Amino acid sequence: MTDNAPITEDELHAYVDGALPADRMAAVESYLARNPEAAARVAAWRVQAAQIRERWGMVADEPIPERLRIESIAVRASGIRRKVAIAATIAFLVGAGAGWLGRDLSGFGADAQLARVLADAAIEAHRLYINEVRHPIEVRADEAHLLPWLSRRVGSPVRAPNLAPEGLKLLGGRLLPGSRGPTALIMYEGKGGERVTITCTRAGREGESGFRWREAGDIGAVAWVESGLAFVVAGPAERQRLDRVARQVHAAYEEISTDRR
């Protein structure tokens, strides 16, 4: 481009927007000096831009409302991501296939680690107590203080969802020691005498994960983290059934956290 090239409309805009190359500046200015109509147009555009900045410029100086703070946003984002992860896991489940459920789906390596540790502990506890004929539990389901007691000891509300649709009846619960603090164990019994347990302990962190499957012999477990709690559903290694149970448990807790928001 040279000083002598004709002036284009684009160059007039660039002039107003401070985007004109330096070597075209003189040409545009002399053009404007000779063309009052073009000069009036350019002046009007400048006024528009100034009015726009005057009208909305100060919005950027307003204090940022709580809901737009990055911390609040991060919480929401992880909530949505959790739903996506779970949906992906469930979709994966429907498609079936062996191996570690969802291991590579959500990409939460730390959660996988946590889930594995807790699932192993839960399977251990499950094995220990399901074979206990006389004292599988400490507090029976019909004792009103079961959930308040477990909630108090775990430090977070503990639920015993209704699993009747899965043919499971609540027997009761007990408290276990755990690497992350007291762990609630809730036990259910099926028609065939098979037992399913839900363990719930504080995860020691916020964050959410998809469902993860763990199998040890004839016992299977679905583990996940949500709302600061780590859950493991353990029972006879029928993955589809345990996954349905896990979803019931997830739904029961989802109600609580939704109420809190």
Place this chain on the structure above:
Amino acid sequence: MGALNLAMEPAMTTVRRGLEPLIPALRRFARALARDGETADDLVQDTLVRALRAEHLFHGGDLRTWLFTILLNLDRNRRRGLSRRPMLAVIEEVDPAGAPSSDGSGRDIERGLALLPAEQREVLLLVTLEGLSYREAAEVQAVPIGTVMSRLSRARAALRAHLDGELPQLRRVQ
């Protein structure tokens, strides 16, 4: 616990750290675009949530441009939604003599902008209010740079006609 958090963090913080200083500009842009403050902040909130959720999709590039792209797409969805729900949108008063104005022309810049087609309003705001280059504006709108220039040109002409008190017909200047 610390270790668990750390393992999740790296990807998060890069985008998050970059995001935070851009929030005021996003609010400003959204406010000018949507006019209503609550609606504007809803847009910003959804934009930020979406950005954090999709942070793994962001591989370098200009974070600000990316955010404006998300915001504009959300705004388009929002307006599409509004047009399907005819009675929920507030009908704008079309009162030429009304509204006090700051410049004495009888119509202020806000109303003038509201009368522009959305894509022209977007370009004008991206360029004048947010200081995006034409190339960046083209990227945000996903159109060639020539389209940005013609939108900008039409926006400025229409706005000028409006602010000058709606001269019968804008003279076609060549």
